[in-house]
Amino acid sequence: MKVIIRATGTFRERFPQGQDRVVVRLERPLPVKEILTEKLGIGTEGLAAVVVDGQYKSRDYVPADGEEVILVSPLGGG
Amino acid sequence: MKILKARPEACNECYACLDACARARFKAAEREKAALRIAPRDPATGLVSFITCNQCGECIDYCPVQAICRAKSGVVRIDRDRCVGCYSCVAFCPRGAMFMQDDLNEPFKCISCGKCVRECPTGALYLEEVNKN
Amino acid sequence: MREQAAAKGRKILASLDYPLRPVEKGYANRSLYVNLTDRAILSKPVTDEMKEIFIGGRGFGLWYLWNAVTEKTKWDDPENEIVISAGPIGGITQYPGAGKSIVVTLSPTTGTVIDSNVGGHFGPLLKFSGWDALEIQGQAEKDVIIFIDGNAGRVTIEEAGPGPGDSHLIIEQLMDIYAPTEEDKRHVSVVTTGTGAEHTLIGMLNFSFYDLHRKIVRVKQAGRGGTGTVFRAKKIRALVVKYAGVKGDSNGPADKKKINAAGIRLHREIAALDDRQCRMRRTGTTYLVQIMNDHDILPVHNFKFGSHPDAHRLNDRYWRTRFSPGKADGCWYGCTLACAHVAMEHRLKTGPYKGQVVAVDGPEYETIAGVGSNCGIFDPDSVLELNFYCDTYGIDTISFGNITAFLMECFEKGIINEKITGGLKLTFGNAEAALELLHQMARGEGFGRLAGQGVRRLKRILAEQYGADAAFLQDIGMEAKGLEYSLYVSKESLAQQGGYGLTNKGPQHDEAWLIFMDMVLNQIPTFEDKAEALYYFPMFRTWFSLNGLCKLPWNDIVPADNADTDEPAKVPEHVENYVNLFSGVTGRNITKEDLITMSEAVYNFQRVFNLKMGFGTREHDAVPYRSLGPATVEEYESRADRYDRQLKELAGFDPEGKSTEEKLRALRKYREDQYQRLIDAVYARRGWAANGVPTLETLKRLKIDFPDVVALVEKHLPRQ
Numbered sequence: 001m002k003v004i005i006r007a008t009g010t011f012r013e014r015f016p017q018g019q020d021r022v023v024v025r026l027e028r029p030l031p032v033k034e035i036l037t038e039k040l041g042i043g044t045e046g047l048a049a050v051v052v053d054g055q056y057k058s059r060d061y062v063p064a065d066g067e068e069v070i071l072v073s074p075l076g077g078g
Numbered sequence: 079m080k081i082l083k084a085r086p087e088a089c090n091e092c093y094a095c096l097d098a099c100a101r102a103r104f105k106a107a108e109r110e111k112a113a114l115r116i117a118p119r120d121p122a123t124g125l126v127s128f129i130t131c132n133q134c135g136e137c138i139d140y141c142p143v144q145a146i147c148r149a150k151s152g153v154v155r156i157d158r159d160r161c162v163g164c165y166s167c168v169a170f171c172p173r174g175a176m177f178m179q180d181d182l183n184e185p186f187k188c189i190s191c192g193k194c195v196r197e198c199p200t201g202a203l204y205l206e207e208v209n210k211n
Numbered sequence: 212m213r214e215q216a217a218a219k220g221r222k223i224l225a226s227l228d229y230p231l232r233p234v235e236k237g238y239a240n241r242s243l244y245v246n247l248t249d250r251a252i253l254s255k256p257v258t259d260e261m262k263e264i265f266i267g268g269r270g271f272g273l274w275y276l277w278n279a280v281t282e283k284t285k286w287d288d289p290e291n292e293i294v295i296s297a298g299p300i301g302g303i304t305q306y307p308g309a310g311k312s313i314v315v316t317l318s319p320t321t322g323t324v325i326d327s328n329v330g331g332h333f334g335p336l337l338k339f340s341g342w343d344a345l346e347i348q349g350q351a352e353k354d355v356i357i358f359i360d361g362n363a364g365r366v367t368i369e370e371a372g373p374g375p376g377d378s379h380l381i382i383e384q385l386m387d388i389y390a391p392t393e394e395d396k397r398h399v400s401v402v403t404t405g406t407g408a409e410h411t412l413i414g415m416l417n418f419s420f421y422d423l424h425r426k427i428v429r430v431k432q433a434g435r436g437g438t439g440t441v442f443r444a445k446k447i448r449a450l451v452v453k454y455a456g457v458k459g460d461s462n463g464p465a466d467k468k469k470i471n472a473a474g475i476r477l478h479r480e481i482a483a484l485d486d487r488q489c490r491m492r493r494t495g496t497t498y499l500v501q502i503m504n505d506h507d508i509l510p511v512h513n514f515k516f517g518s519h520p521d522a523h524r525l526n527d528r529y530w531r532t533r534f535s536p537g538k539a540d541g542c543w544y545g546c547t548l549a550c551a552h553v554a555m556e557h558r559l560k561t562g563p564y565k566g567q568v569v570a571v572d573g574p575e576y577e578t579i580a581g582v583g584s585n586c587g588i589f590d591p592d593s594v595l596e597l598n599f600y601c602d603t604y605g606i607d608t609i610s611f612g613n614i615t616a617f618l619m620e621c622f623e624k625g626i627i628n629e630k631i632t633g634g635l636k637l638t639f640g641n642a643e644a645a646l647e648l649l650h651q652m653a654r655g656e657g658f659g660r661l662a663g664q665g666v667r668r669l670k671r672i673l674a675e676q677y678g679a680d681a682a683f684l685q686d687i688g689m690e691a692k693g694l695e696y697s698l699y700v701s702k703e704s705l706a707q708q709g710g711y712g713l714t715n716k717g718p719q720h721d722e723a724w725l726i727f728m729d730m731v732l733n734q735i736p737t738f739e740d741k742a743e744a745l746y747y748f749p750m751f752r753t754w755f756s757l758n759g760l761c762k763l764p765w766n767d768i769v770p771a772d773n774a775d776t777d778e779p780a781k782v783p784e785h786v787e788n789y790v791n792l793f794s795g796v797t798g799r800n801i802t803k804e805d806l807i808t809m810s811e812a813v814y815n816f817q818r819v820f821n822l823k824m825g826f827g828t829r830e831h832d833a834v835p836y837r838s839l840g841p842a843t844v845e846e847y848e849s850r851a852d853r854y855d856r857q858l859k860e861l862a863g864f865d866p867e868g869k870s871t872e873e874k875l876r877a878l879r880k881y882r883e884d885q886y887q888r889l890i891d892a893v894y895a896r897r898g899w900a901a902n903g904v905p906t907l908e909t910l911k912r913l914k915i916d917f918p919d920v921v922a923l924v925e926k927h928l929p930r931q
Contacts, residue, residue: 010489046487048779054733056733074773077766078499078577139538144424162458162459162544163459163460166478166547169478169479
């Protein structure tokens with residue numbers, strides 16, 4: 001199975017230069033937290049929220065095959 | 079310049095160093111007013127650890143009023159008259175060696191005076207001469 | 212004393228000697244009243260009732276202004292006042308973001324009361340000099356300076372005499388006079404504005420502080436609503452306060468221990484986490500540029516779009532290389548969030564100071580988005596140049612950016628042309644034209660003179676004088692209540708539409724910024740959820756302006772475990788800090804619920820104030836359609852998939868085979884209806900009648916049922 005991870009804001013800097021999206025191939029479903037620490041090695045420090053299909057999810061959310069997960073960095077906004 | 083260093087293996091936790099420091103700086107009997115700390119023994123090593131200032135001067139740039147500066151001797155000092163008591167230096171000190179107490183407006187730190195060294199019965203503290211740079 | 216003034220070459224017009232006494236529990240317990248018409252200078256007591264109900268800061272400003280003006284008062288009438296107050300917490304040095312001043316006056320662009328929250332050292336030094344608020348009424352004949360010497364205990368109104376008209380030069384001159392030695396400089400703060408404030412309605416006020424590390428004077432801006440324009444109408448050149456002796460207990464806290472604990476806790480949090488969160492210490496609010504662009508909410512081309520391929524040129528990666536690094540960039544002592552950055556050595560390419568090398572304070576996010584992306588300008592040097600000139604001319608960058616973008620759209624649509632603009636080619640991205648427009652505004656000449664009237668008046672002028680379609684201009688001119696929009700595209704967030712539209716002063720994000728909770732995270736899906744957010748957050752944020760606090764240390768840094776708390780958007784641990792700060796300073800023990808009620812009283816009072824000035828009812832909460840949805844075919848088609856899907860899924864309208872115009876109309880009908888339903892829900896939650904007027908029960912509950920308030924409200928409440 002594969003999951004698409006998209007970075008926004010300062011999380012982009014932990015992705016390869018110029019990329020805001022990576023496709024992760026998984027043998028079995030894993031929570032977002034583990035995908036970030038174990039598969040991508042970028043950690044969850046400073047991860048404020050996870051958004052899947054326009055919905056807020058916790059960092060323990062387990063994405064389904066083909067789902068896109070948006071990583072939201074902390075922001076106070078205006 | 080001189081910096082305060084420790085031999086944790088020699089410490090018998092008598093706290094004479096803290097008492098001497100607090101007395102010298104504030105004429106106070108409270109050990110919390112000493113400009114160094116002894117952290118409890120680590121069960122793994124059986125040793126205490128000392129929190130002491132190495133006069134790195136990192137705090138100088140964090141002070142909004144330039145109340146912290148390096149004296150000619152190389153030691154980093156706080157000008158208490160200039161200090162506005164914001165405690166930025168306390169939080170940003172990389173060694174946790176800038177201290178504050180609620181009844182004092184200004185933070186305080188070690189100035190390598192050596193009083194603690196003289197009071198230590200076991201030689202667990204000493205002053206070492208290091209290159210200023 | 213008189214000799215000293217003579218040495219300064221200034222004639223003293225009036226003076227007051229006052230006894231010095233310490234601040235007690237956050238209050239000096241008196242306010243300084245200055246009347247520039249009859250040159251009266253008075254000390255007024257601050258009453259317990261004022262402290263109980265209005266707290267300080269914005270609350271005090273509203274209370275003094277309410278008593279000073281009638282429903283007929285206009286912004287340039289002598290009885291209008293400028294009130295500056297820091298609030299009880301303002302001036303503590305242990306907690307980040309605690310040096311704010313709040314300016315309150317009747318606004319030239321909205322016609323009603325405006326409040327603007329600003330950094331710099333003026334508010335705290337004013338309080339330590341012995342004054343909770345400075346209340347200025349009347350109008351001088353010739354330019355004056357009001358000088359408060361907080362160590363000598365003397366206030367003087369001085370003839371300003373000849374001198375420069377722009378902020379950076381005025382401040383330089385006044386620092387030489389009032390702070391002749393290097394040691395004096397940090398004890399002096401100047402409030403001033405520039406030539407732009409004199410010739411436009413969007414003038415702002417610069418509040419200074421001295422940057423000891425770089426040895427330059429820095430400024431922060433009370434930007435919104437034309438406070439600088441009122442200042443110049445009163446013929447004030449500058450306010451100067453001097454107070455030497457700020458210490459950790461200058462604010463006279465009731466229990467300093469509580470403040471210390473909260474301060475150390477937040478300082479440590481910032482030290483440990485800021486690098487991994489918003490990096491305020493390194494690049495300030497500029498981090499928002501990329502995030503807003505990523506989520507399609509960065510205003511581009513007068514809010515038509517939410518992103519642009521060139522936006523990265525203005526993001527924090529660039530500013531990291533351009534800002535001068537500094538470890539103590541707070542705009543008041545102890546602000547370790549330290550977002551007040553500066554770009555050194557900018558060589559000016561245009562205008563009266565062309566060729567000079569200057570330091571530019573900022574830019575901050577709002578300025579980058581306002582004078583940058585919203586005008587289609589993506590060249591950072593142009594953004595710096597616009598920022599510098601707006602600051603020194605005393606012009607609000609947010610309003611300037613909106614006006615320019617609006618005129619650029621009008622120009623590209625052919626509503627105005629080079630004949631009307633006097634040769635300015637106001638196309639999106641034309642930085643040169645934007646700068647020339649700004650210089651004209653400052654000189655009060657040419658098309659700039661017209662532009663300086665603000666978007667609301669421009670809508671009318673362009674329709675009346677140049678035959679423009681008034682309805683179209685209303686749709687695309689980004690102002691509500693006469694105030695230009697701050698810089699977030701609210702089209703896809705109903706809650707944010709309300710966050711802008713249902714404000715007291717006009718669309719400024721400092722009341723409610725719900726766009727992320729609502730649009731990106733979808734955490735407040737129902738009308739009730741949104742109404743609750745539009746109750747809680749505006750009240751919570753109002754509290755900062757009552758106390759002299761900055762919003763940023765609330766949620767631009769959060770504890771490591773904040774995401775795992777019940778309500779991450781509220782940042783529960785920081786709310787606890789505020790409760791402790793307030794009781795630590797004032798000795799009044801409060802709960803986090805009290806904090807909301809305190810704000811609610813002042814917030815509702817401000818709503819009633821609007822009513823007094825002829826606004827404050829439902830029709831004044833209307834917004835331009837572009838803040839609700841795509842106003843043009845071009846906008847619709849740029850995000851056609853999104854809008855088609857919404858029509859089908861939400862509005863029950865099949866877009867198949869329909870023209871863009873038909874779809875645009877259907878979407879508009881749906882979205883305007885949603886906005887009205889939101890208003891109903893929010894009014895109910897806030898305790899207001901369906902026409903937007905606070906009910907008598909609400910006034911009683913909040914203890915603001917003063918006889919004149921009740922009489923006014925009764926006239927406007929719908930009959931039962």
